[in-house]
Amino acid sequence: MSLVVDEHRQYLDDKARVAAFRQAIREIVKPGNVVLDLGCGTGILGLLACQAGAARVYAIDGGGMIQLAREICLANGFQDRIIHINGLSTQVDLPERVDVVVADQIGRFGFEAGVFEYFADARERFLKPAGRTIPARVDLYVAPVEHRVMWNQVEFWSHSPAGLNFSPVRPLATNTGYPSTYRRRHLLGKPAVLASLDPSNSPKAILGLQASIVATRKGTLHGIGGWFLAQLSAHVTMSNSPLARHPINRHNVFFPLDRPVKLAKGDQVRVQMSILPTDTLVTWTVEVWGFHGNGRSSKQRIRKARETTHSTFQGMLLCQDDLRKTRPDFIPKLTSWGEARLSVLALCDGQKPLEEIERELYQRHSKLFRSPAEAAKFASEVITSYAL
Numbered sequence: 180m181s182l183v184v185d186e187h188r189q190y191l192d193d194k195a196r197v198a199a200f201r202q203a204i205r206e207i208v209k210p211g212n213v214v215l216d217l218g219c220g221t222g223i224l225g226l227l228a229c230q231a232g233a234a235r236v237y238a239i240d241g242g243g244m245i246q247l248a249r250e251i252c253l254a255n256g257f258q259d260r261i262i263h264i265n266g267l268s269t270q271v272d273l274p275e276r277v278d279v280v281v282a283d284q285i286g287r288f289g290f291e292a293g294v295f296e297y298f299a300d301a302r303e304r305f306l307k308p309a310g311r312t313i314p315a316r317v318d319l320y321v322a323p324v325e326h327r328v329m330w331n332q333v334e335f336w337s338h339s340p341a342g343l344n345f346s347p348v349r350p351l352a353t354n355t356g357y358p359s360t361y362r363r364r365h366l367l368g369k370p371a372v373l374a375s376l377d378p379s380n381s382p383k384a385i386l387g388l389q390a391s392i393v394a395t396r397k398g399t400l401h402g403i404g405g406w407f408l409a410q411l412s413a414h415v416t417m418s419n420s421p422l423a424r425h426p427i428n429r430h431n432v433f434f435p436l437d438r439p440v441k442l443a444k445g446d447q448v449r450v451q452m453s454i455l456p457t458d459t460l461v462t463w464t465v466e467v468w469g470f471h472g473n474g475r476s477s478k479q480r481i482r483k484a485r486e487t488t489h490s491t492f493q494g495m496l497l498c499q500d501d502l503r504k505t506r507p508d509f510i511p512k513l514t515s516w517g518e519a520r521l522s523v524l525a526l527c528d529g530q531k532p533l534e535e536i537e538r539e540l541y542q543r544h545s546k547l548f549r550s551p552a553e554a555a556k557f558a559s560e561v562i563t564s565y566a567l
């Protein structure tokens with residue numbers, strides 16, 4: 180069984196998640212509604228919509244799950260109501276507008292799985308004017324966290340692993356948002372809502388977000404924790420918060436500091452963040468303010484720490500050669516592999532069968548391919564992505 184299928188097993192096995200979607204779909208989908216299940220995977224959300232009385236469901240998936248979704252649909256007897264579409268939601272069309280769009284593209288911190296991009300497109304092209312989305316709102320939460328295990332992952336690069344100096348990696352390590360899991364004990368203050376967003380109507384760049392959180396206990400601040408709460412319907416929320424009564428089974432995110440900061444109870448942790456959802460980029464800056472002096476009257480706020488701005492952009496493995504190719508004055512020229520791809524695309528003229536395209540490709544680019552089978556594999560990869 181492929182690991183993709185096992186990933187979907189985990190989605191289905193997440194009882195809090197399935198229960199939340201089931202209840203929200205029951206609340207929102209009315210008998211006779213037309214529903215879009217965006218990123219259907221196994222098709223679970225569309226099946227729940229059918230159970231709630233949907234007349235028709237368009238189930239779209241851009242991955243290999245679409246074939247299984249068809250079979251699962253058949254196994255459940257909904258084949259007369261669910262229409263499966265293989266492709267990315269942003270690249271396909273629907274024959275009619277829908278009453279409801281439902282998807283779980285929320286990610287760990289509430290934005291990284293394409294929720295804003297896909298819902299914005301779906302609202303514009305697929306949703307009726309009074310149509311509803313599930314979720315209708317996504318809140319992004321942050322909290323100061325003490326998490327030695329996560330911190331050790333960052334510091335790993337400073338400790339000469341294998342007896343050698345790997346310190347050039349550390350700047351990337353402090354500019355990375357890590358999947359992590361928090362318990363109540365990891366939190367140093369009450370979580371704050373950093374942003375509250377309508378997934379289908381949010382800016383492309385979510386800039387200048389701020390939260391100020393008072394430490395409720397002393398401890399060591401290692402970083403900022405992030406997670407989400409999604410309002411699926413009027414009465415149903417779904418969250419991976421460590422404080423949720425029934426959290427779903429999904430990681431949180433750890434945004435590290437440069438250096439740990441000792442916090443006293445009452446200190447203030449100020450977080451600034453900006454997010455570019457489509458590029459999955461986050462920048463964060465953290466300041467800690469404490470008090471100077473002991474007596475109540477002599478207490479004066481002082482800044483205990485100010486971090487340089489972190490950015491997941493700085494944490495990316497960017498190759499200088501690739502960066503050079505993104506400059507506006509760069510004059511691109513195809514490599515021999517680019518030429519081969521161009522050949523395949525040009526040979527797809529709506530007349531030639533695949534075997535002829537493969538043969539022609541091998542003849543034109545015999546230096547690239549060690550055998551006709553290799554050329555055929557290359558042609559198939561291009562054709563499955565771009566041909567009808």
Ligand SMILES: C[S@@+](CC[C@H](N)C(=O)[O-])C[C@H]1O[C@@H](n2cnc3c(N)ncnc32)[C@H](O)[C@@H]1O
Nearest residue numbers: 190218219220239240241242244266267268283
């Ligand atoms: C997080 S899984 C959710 C699957 C299913 N909806 C569920 O709730 O169990 C996301 C699925 O959406 C698909 N996907 C992601 N973005 C998509 C898009 N823009 N269009 C179509 N499919 C997409 C992926 O291939 C994957 O199967």
